[in-house]
Amino acid sequence: MAILWSFRRCPYAMRGRMGLKVSGLAYEHREIILRDKPQEMLEASPKGTVPVFIKDNGEIIEESLDLLNWALSQHDPLEWLNCDLDAANLYITANDTDFKYHLDRYKYASRYNVDAKRGDADLSHRAEAERHIQKLEEALSVNSYLLGETQSIADIAIFPFMRQFSNVEPDWWKIAPYPQTRKWLAHHVESDLFKSIMKKHPLWAAS
Secondary structure, three states: OOEEEEOOOOHHHHHHHHHHHHHOOOOEEEEOOOOOOOHHHHHHOOOOOOOEEEOOOOOEEOOHHHHHHHHHHHOOOOOOOOOOHHHHHHHHHHHHHHHHHHHHHHHOHHHHOOOOOOOOOOHHHHHHHHHHHHHHHHHHOOOOEOOEOOOOHHHHHHHHHHHHHHOOOHHHHHHOOOHHHHHHHHHHHOOHHHHHHOOOOOEOOOO
16 A cells, blocks of 8 residues: 655645545555654655655656646546646746745744844745735635635645745734635635645554
């Protein structure tokens, strides 16, 4: 059986698990904590990040977007790939590069700034991340989803990172000037699909 190495709170792992969930593919879920990565996972994927998916034939998928696309290529009942894929990729690339860069430095200020204390948020990086959110807000002010009136791979690939952003300063987020993005995010976070992939799994241990 295929194997998925995952960490429940990782937004990259979330997007991969959602693809696997909707595709209906069978696999063994192996939950880990990132500070204690099993040797078995590192032997399969020395880069040491999640998700890591080992297909039935032994082929390894190490990138979350590759896993999401592969799972949907096997079965895409919600038609997430039935969209303008070029436009979707532009959104996803911006999310995974510029937005993620500023999100990390906003949320984990003490990792990147010697003057910051643990738990501090870097508001200069919040401001830079907002440039990306403003584009989401513009799109969502016209349509229910990023690419129109139907959910697509762009929404699924991006909202776990917006969830992470919204949790840094939740009181600020409630009043931030992004009402349509808040509504879109809440719709995804409160969905049965997301709740199902966020159920806790026991930590994997070698037998």
